[in-house]
Each structure stands twice: as C-alpha cells, then as structure tokens.
Amino acid sequence: MFGISDGSLRFRLVKNSTPAPHAPLPAARDKLLFTPGPLTTSLSVKEAMLHDAGSWDVEFNTVVAGVREQLLKLAGLSREEGWETVLLQGSGTFGVEAVFQTCVPPQGKVAVLANGAYGERIVQMLKHARIEHVVVRSAEDTPHEPAALDALLTQDRTVTHVAVVHCETTTGILNPLEPLGRIARKHGKLFIVDAMSSFGALPIAFESCCIDFLISSANKCVEGVPGFSFVLCRRKALMACESFARSLSLDLCGQLKAFEKNGQFRFTPPTHAILAFAQALQELELEGGIPARERRYRRNHQTLLEGMSALGFRPYLRPADQSCIITAFHTPSDPKYSFEAFYRELSARGFIIYPGKLTQVDTFRIGNIGRLFPADLEQLVAAIGTVMKEMGCAVPVK
C-alpha cells in the first residue's frame, strides 16, 4: 500500500497501512517549493479542488468561460481586437507543441531562438512533427541578439514562423521580446512566444511585441495547479490553420471551435485544476494584478540575492539579464559540497530547491515564484547557511 496515511493527508510511502520503520513522520505542513513549478499555491486554491464538477454542466462551463475571459483581461487583450484564448489539457509543453502541430503549414519552416533547455525542447518538438526548422543559438548566459534574427530572416526567405522562450528557466535569463517580435513582423513572420514562467509575473505588451501566439501554463505565475496550459493568440492567425493539425488532441483550432460552439472542452477537462485556476485568477486580482505580483516576486528575488551573496554564492547570469523568476547559482567549488546532500538536508528542513540544467557549467537553481514571500526566502537562506556549515563547507562559500 502507498499513498496517504490514515487521516494525516500526507503523500508519503506507507506500507501495510503503518509507516515503515525508516519512514519519517509526516510533517505538520508542506515543504515550500523554490522551483520553476509546480509551485507552492495558496490553501484556498487547493481547497477549490474539493468539488467534483460535471464537464458537460453549465455551472462548470461558466467557470471555463470566466477563466478564458479573465486570461484575456489579464493579458490586456480583447475579443473585439481579435484575440482569443484556448485552454488545453496537459502540461505547458503540450500547449507549446500544440501551437506548432496546429499552426505550421505543411511547407512551413520555424526559426527557433534557443539559449537553454526549453528552446532546445522546441527543436525536439519540430523534429518529432517532421517540421522544417532552423535554430539560432546563443550562449546560455546571453540573451538573443535581434540582429542575428534579422540576418537570418534576410537570408532565409523560407522561414514562416519565429519561436522564442521569454524566460528560459534553465538559467532564469530574459530574452528581449519586443525587438525580436518587431523583426519577425518586419519580415512578415508569425511570432510564437513560450511565456511559460513569465506570464502573470511580468507585463507583456502583446501588440508592441508583435506576438501572434503566446503559451503559458496553469501552474506558473498565476499560481494555479498543474493540469492544463493556455494559448493567447490572434483568432484569425489560429483559424487560418484549420487543416494543418497533425494531432487530434493537440489541435488548437478544434479546441477553440468547441469552446465557441458550446463552451466545452472537446475531451475531458481537468475539472479540479480549472476550479483551482479560477480561484488563483481571483487571488491574483485581489493581490493587485500583475504589477503587484511582479513587485512581490522582485522582493523575493532581492531577498534571495542579498542572502545568497552574503553566504558567498554567485549567480550564473549578469544582473541585467536575470529575471525575478528563478536564479541559477554556481555550484560551490568546496570539495565537501555535494548537491545531493545539500538538497536532502534542505528538504529535511522543509525547503525544496531545484537542480541545474546547464550543459557546460555546474549550477543549482532557486525559484521565487508561487505563494512565497520575502520571509520564506529569508528562512531558506538561513537554512542554506546552516546546511553548508553542517556539510563542513566554508561559509562564505568559495
């Protein structure tokens, strides 16, 4: 047997209904997640999932309609100006892939700007779908250079779409949407933005960034739970793609047509995750919208940087390129340091951090998005100091 132990509502491994001798006792509260997501969410967001809703029922589909409305509003967009939002079951990756599977015509070609794992993931999607593509790579610590895109599009006229990741959570780097989008538009290309970990945390000017398709996910900076992604797009650009979809599940045109026909998902929606997201959107509004959320995340980030800097940790990125979403830190060179022990000891104290994902440099990552406040970052930093000392590492670290 496994799952939740009697009455305690924890998700530890339980053998034969009683904890195995080596299993720790369940803690009084959940560990805090300093990750790129899934994130720590408010209790009220999770409590919204204590209901079973019928996917065909008008009451549930009123919530779905409200979520779609609210997402447009949050993005500063409107139907009158031709914008739409499509929810899609699955993780954020499913939403990103759905845009390519649905919107690139058989003879299309995508220019992918890549400076991290999520840009490379787009390349993998295009390979799987046998969609022609060209990749413009920049170093993992360097934002994309608009001139490089301009040169590519001047030289290669067969490109039809340009794709970029806004905040590459591999490093936390922010790529410059506006100059890149303007160049794509100048050359008549459609501009696709993976804004997975930035939407909700940073203002995004869709019109001046010339965005045609933007993808994000329920469990990122809106602070919902995982279960679906959403695509904000120009309706005309999407509906021009009706015959292209290479997958039924990932067909965004079909999905939008169903929402427009009867307000319903085509296939079983993650009803509980949607109820949680409706609550999360309400809490984002109560907090003061994106500007207030950005302020909180910036305070979190500042608290983290100051604390980590006092402990001698060095961020991987130059400050100008660093987002307030997630930060990669260089692994200490101290021979007594091991990420495994570091992670385990922080976890035992109730803090979950994230491993690095860089190809060349050893790092670990700390996210500061989700239902976290500066005091949580202070406690994390204090625990990091304690754990480093317990591991026998010199502090400040080297």
Add this chain to the structure above:
Amino acid sequence: MFGISDGSLRFRLVKNSTPAPHAPLPAARDKLLFTPGPLTTSLSVKEAMLHDAGSWDVEFNTVVAGVREQLLKLAGLSREEGWETVLLQGSGTFGVEAVFQTCVPPQGKVAVLANGAYGERIVQMLKHARIEHVVVRSAEDTPHEPAALDALLTQDRTVTHVAVVHCETTTGILNPLEPLGRIARKHGKLFIVDAMSSFGALPIAFESCCIDFLISSANKCVEGVPGFSFVLCRRKALMACESFARSLSLDLCGQLKAFEKNGQFRFTPPTHAILAFAQALQELELEGGIPARERRYRRNHQTLLEGMSALGFRPYLRPADQSCIITAFHTPSDPKYSFEAFYRELSARGFIIYPGKLTQVDTFRIGNIGRLFPADLEQLVAAIGTVMKEMGCAVPVK
C-alpha cells in the same frame, strides 16, 4: 469576478464578490454525477490534493512509482512477464492518441472497429496523424462480430494493428475483447484496447485477450480525478517503436524511458491529480479490488434499470450487450418532454445526467460509476419520476 464565493467553496459564477440576483445560493453539497466521467469521487480522494508536491522530489516520485506498480498489480500483470505502465498528462483521449502516434510505424495500417463515438474518435486521430487505416463499422447497438475482423485481416495483409473500444460509452455497449484479440493475434497483428470506462470496473484478462496496449484514464473506474491517462503495455512492443513518435508530448517511449531513468515525468506532471489517484487506488483496494467494485456498479445498474423500467423508460441496448457502466435510454415520445428541462430540473435537485451521443436515435444517458451507491440511484430515479410529472408528462412514460 468569478470563481469561488467567499468561504463557501462553491464554483458558481460570482459577480463583484456578491451573487448576482438570479444566481442560486450555493448548495450544501456537490451535485452527484451520473455521467461517464469526470465522476463523483470520495472526499478523501479530493483531500489528497490539498498538498503541493515538487515534481523533481523523491517523495513525490515515490508516489508515482507506487501508482505505476499498483496499476500493474490491479491489471494482474507484472514487470517480470514483460508488462509496463506509462502515465501520460492530459485526458484519456491523449493516452489513446499517444499509442497511435508512438507505436504505428510509418508504413503501418490500423484496422479500427467502430460502433460509437469513441471508435470514430480513433479514426479522427489516425486522419490527423496521416496514418493509414481501415474502419470496420457495426451498428451502434451491435457488438463487433469477430468473423468480420477475421475476414478483413484475411483479405488485407497490410494491416499492422487492430484497435477497439471495450465499453463504448456512446451506448454503454460491451465489445467482446477475447475473440477479437485472438483473431488479431492469429493474424500477427498488435491489439490496442481503449478501456477508458471499463478498466477498474470489469476484470480484463490481458493474456487471454491477447492485448498489447490498453489505455484508461485517472478519472474513470479507479475513481480518481481527471488529469492524466495511463497505458498498460508489453514493454517490448512499446520499445520497438522508439523512432516512430510523431509528437514529443505524446511520445510514450520517451515517457517510459524517463520513468525508468529517474522515476520522473519528462514534463510537468499533474501532481495533485496523481496524489488523488494514489488515494483512489488505495480506496479501490480497501473496497476489495475490481471484483467488489464491479459488484457495486452492478447493484447500482440493477437499481437504475428496475427504477427506470417502473417509470416506463426503455434502455436502448439489448440486456446481453449492456455494460454496468452507463446506460442509454430512449427519449420519451411524450410531446411535453424536453431534454433541456429534464436536465435542468434534475440538476436543480442535485443530479447531473448526460445527454445522448447517438447519430440515429434520440437518447439520454445515465452513468452509475464513481462514488455512487444503490441509494443514490434510488434517489435519482425518484427525482426523475417527480420531474417527469412536473413537466406534465404521463408516467409511466410512453
């Protein structure tokens, strides 16, 4: 504003934080879902979602490993005998499509047995993926005839896979897996079973039914919440398909390799839905496994049939072809009957039923799976009688 009203945890539309004048007051409890899913689940299953888990964390991935183990055990399968289970984000349809997108080689051809909307959905998937296929249709009230499949496979040697829906929830009809699977095996074809609404409710003998791939979903008869599907398959058959996947998200080989490498999903898992599913599996075991669950569903179904029959309603299917999952009833011919009013009045009394999905005949459907008991079906039937009379229809109905 929309979403949950203050403190009441209901998912009704709320305007400006106070209910609109026409909005009903939130009820004390959720409506019961007499549908094919999402279903009514136990409170403890939903309470398992009151936790945020890190997708990279060992504690969470221990739960994932436990879920995969338990699913194999529930199916009566073992790794030693070459079986595997793969969880995939998204609804059940995503899991079914993933099997075709991953497992049919470029020159492959699928024979689809279709007698309802879910068989036809498989045809749509194959069209989207540009996979060659042939469809053997039988009438919506008639189970597939093994001899017809035998004739097709004898005549068309280019077919590589046979696909069938076990319980077609369009009607509730049960298709005969064992003779169909034996014929597929005799001709050397792989046998793919969509067991969305039957797995967990009915025993399925994988070996004697010659099943290679079987797909079901978290929110069906295991009584979890929606968010992911799962595929039970012969590992060898799956891993022989490594280069075929036409989609990254739907690539089941990649998904299995990640589980085998580090126990993790490749892309953000629906952590809350998985915690709920672990709890649901535990509750299925506590109930007495599939035999006990089948008995409860059969009692529910019997209660429904007897009650509806006393009210004069006629089931669409012959008794021998009818599953204990969901039942389609003929729409009453009484001119005073309208489905819309019928649905609305039952909903107002706390009962959510389901519309028909047949192409030729007017029906409505009542499911009896999920956390429902005979007493719930009795109450539903009583409410149906009351609503019919209030609509001015003759009872027993004509």
